[in-house]
Amino acid sequence: MVTEDRDTAVAFLKKLWCEEKVVCPKCGKSVLEHLHKKAKKSNCDWKCPSCGEIYRTIHMLKALPRDRESQKPMEG
Numbered sequence: 001m002v003t004e005d006r007d008t009a010v011a012f013l014k015k016l017w018c019e020e021k022v023v024c025p026k027c028g029k030s031v032l033e034h035l036h037k038k039a040k041k042s043n044c045d046w047k048c049p050s051c052g053e054i055y056r057t058i059h060m061l062k063a064l065p066r067d068r069e070s071q072k073p074m075e076g
């Protein structure tokens with residue numbers, strides 16, 4: 001995981017899911033493209049054509065630290 005904080009990681013994932021062009025955060029040379037070009041169904045995995053870094057968005061999402069601060073207990 002190249003992103004350091006949760007907000008950056010979430011923004012990065014959202015861009016990928018929205019099919020936006022995202023420059024590889026590792027090398028910054030190329031726009032990420034689908035890892036499986038032929039399988040249109042599984043478009044959650046992305047790959048950088050320059051450095052070969054693979055970004056599996058589902059895995060990255062699960063690896064994110066839980067945002068406990070925003071989950072306030074319901075009181076009152």
Ligand SMILES: [Zn+2]
Nearest residue numbers: 024027048051
């Ligand atoms: Zn790269």
